[in-house]
Amino acid sequence: MSETSPSVELLEQVEDVGGAAQPLLQVSGLTKHFPVRGDLFSPRKTVRAVDNVSFSIAKGETVGIVGESGCGKSTTARLLMHLMKRDAGDIVYDGMQVGRALSLRELRRGMQMVFQDSYASLNPRLTIEDSIAFGPKVHGMADAAARLLARELLGKVGLRPETFANRYPHEISGGQRQRVNIARALALSPRLVILDEAVSALDKSVEAQVLNLLADLKREFGLTYLFISHDLNVVRYISDRVLVMYLGEVVELGPVDKVWDAPAHPYTRALLAAMPSSDPDNRTETPPISGDPPNPIDPPSGCRFHTRCPFAEPLCANATPELSDVDTMGHQAACYMAIAGSGHSRAPAKENDKGATAA
Numbered sequence: 001m002s003e004t005s006p007s008v009e010l011l012e013q014v015e016d017v018g019g020a021a022q023p024l025l026q027v028s029g030l031t032k033h034f035p036v037r038g039d040l041f042s043p044r045k046t047v048r049a050v051d052n053v054s055f056s057i058a059k060g061e062t063v064g065i066v067g068e069s070g071c072g073k074s075t076t077a078r079l080l081m082h083l084m085k086r087d088a089g090d091i092v093y094d095g096m097q098v099g100r101a102l103s104l105r106e107l108r109r110g111m112q113m114v115f116q117d118s119y120a121s122l123n124p125r126l127t128i129e130d131s132i133a134f135g136p137k138v139h140g141m142a143d144a145a146a147r148l149l150a151r152e153l154l155g156k157v158g159l160r161p162e163t164f165a166n167r168y169p170h171e172i173s174g175g176q177r178q179r180v181n182i183a184r185a186l187a188l189s190p191r192l193v194i195l196d197e198a199v200s201a202l203d204k205s206v207e208a209q210v211l212n213l214l215a216d217l218k219r220e221f222g223l224t225y226l227f228i229s230h231d232l233n234v235v236r237y238i239s240d241r242v243l244v245m246y247l248g249e250v251v252e253l254g255p256v257d258k259v260w261d262a263p264a265h266p267y268t269r270a271l272l273a274a275m276p277s278s279d280p281d282n283r284t285e286t287p288p289i290s291g292d293p294p295n296p297i298d299p300p301s302g303c304r305f306h307t308r309c310p311f312a313e314p315l316c317a318n319a320t321p322e323l324s325d326v327d328t329m330g331h332q333a334a335c336y337m338a339i340a341g342s343g344h345s346r347a348p349a350k351e352n353d354k355g356a357t358a359a
């Protein structure tokens with residue numbers, strides 16, 4: 001890459017990675033309740049999509065979010081990107097409060113998102129080059145520089161610019177489109193990229209290629225990822241830490257190997273037990289999770305998982321467990337049984353008010 005390249009800014013980010021201990025993203029008490037139509041007796045109801053969620057992401061880290069459909073993964077991502085307004089909570093990006101010290105315009109430069117639907121994410125009337133150049137131009141880059149950047153980024157995501165720059169989204173494959181979406185996300189030199197089921201629609205072989213590409217780009221540009229997926233194998237492969245969500249709440253988080261090797265929350269154990277494993281000796285004895293998640297409009301009292309939990313005790317229905325340390329390595333779970341078994345002190349219970357604090 002030449003010294004005059006407009007994408008040199010991307011490379012400069014690499015120097016930032018590793019040194020700083022301050023998290024790139026700190027989320028605390030993030031909450032989003034959607035109003036929905038109720039019935040004659042209570043016409044106003046709310047879906048508690050995200051409830052008091054807290055976590056942080058260190059610079060250069062990949063944090064995965066897993067959980068059943070409807071647990072609040074995508075809503076969390078959209079709230080971080082400010083694609084919808086949060087009801088409560090703080091989002092601090094690189095030490096700056098989103099919406100206060102950090103304007104939304106600056107946030108867009110720092111944080112970008114790649115969605116599952118590669119086709120819907122691109123304007124069908126724009127060529128690939130125009131799509132990638134669009135964001136930088138909106139942010140003030142000259143047309144020629146933005147086009148040069150677009151072509152450079154196409155090369156970075158493994159697509160020859162001379163072949164792909166002038167094509168339209170419908171003229172390329174799903175895997176190629178997702179590479180274009182990744183290039184488009186990188187065009188504003190973000191430091192954090194949120195990948196919401198970004199490889200889920202791809203064939204397994206293409207998925208593996210895109211995962212390898214993401215790993216290469218992360219190294220080259222010093223990126224930080226928030227990786228949302230229902231595919232636990234993929235999350236384990238790509239993540240440093242993982243956050244497990246259930247009915248809008250974080251129930252477990254920690255280093256991915258610790259969570260996989262010794263899941264502390266019965267919900268995580270059930271999720272992992274339901275995973276196909278090539279190593280039968282490495283399976284937990286927890287029965288696969290039964291039934292559908294309860295209605296998020298009226299979630300169960302106490303621990304929201306207690307209605308499906310094989311280990312539930314009366315306490316679990318009456319008080320909400322806080323996220324508490326399972327060990328001293330950043331592994332936390334919101335489960336009375338897990339905390340009691342860990343030898344760490346039991347967190348105080350709060351009725352219907354869980355404050356989740358993640359390392």
Ligand SMILES: Nc1ncnc2c1ncn2[C@@H]1O[C@H](COP(=O)(O)OP(=O)(O)OP(=O)(O)O)[C@@H](O)[C@H]1O
Nearest residue numbers: 034036047049068069070071072073074075076296
């Ligand atoms: N705009 C909306 N209005 C009302 N309810 C919503 C809205 N968006 C999401 N929800 C509800 O919020 C809850 C969380 O949804 P969300 O899409 O965040 O879950 P998810 O974990 O990403 O699910 P999936 O894996 O299926 O995408 C669900 O119960 C969903 O139906």
